[in-house]
Amino acid sequence: MAQRLLIVDDDPDVLKAAAATLARAVEAVDTAVGPDGLAERAHLYDAVLLDMNFAAGARDGAEGLDTLDRLQAADPALSVVLMTTYGGVALAVQALKRGAADFVLKPWRNEALIAAMQAAAALTAERRASGKALNLDDLERRAIERALSLYEGNVSHAAQALGLTRPALYRRMERHGL
The missing domain is CATH 1.10.10 (Arc Repressor Mutant, subunit A)
Structure with a gap:
């Protein structure tokens, strides 16, 4: 199955590493350095890997959660996997409660990242095929x-x-x- 993923992170090294990892398993990987304008393009992707913090010094995940909300409003079927370096269990639970498909901590294991994104893309496909979100x-x-x-x-x-x-x-x- 053809899959198109989007990786959103403000760190160019993270974008490069994640894109290289995921490119082995999917047809296309796009990257973005910030959340601006993502909602308008949400329908183009099978899954999104989204960093939770973009502002310098931010560690609370608020930007990622807000972006998750905007993506879900734009395309309720789209699966979003959130990632952060500063994650705790409470933040992961909050992300899942708000509709994230999964939660990944940096640094990740490549096989686990690929599996999470493939599962997210499969969930998006299932939702779109059935015509409804969770x-x-x-x-x-x-x-x-x-x-x-x-x-x-x-x-x-x-x-x-x-x-x-x-x-x-x-x-x-x-x-x-x-």
């Missing part, structure tokens, strides 16, 4: 699964990261068959 229940299930995975099945820690009580998380897990 619904809120699907997003909630994925956020719970990811939090449980990040905390190796520890429900207490996963609940805390998701901003839920343990009983609330257990109820949601039951509702989703987890």
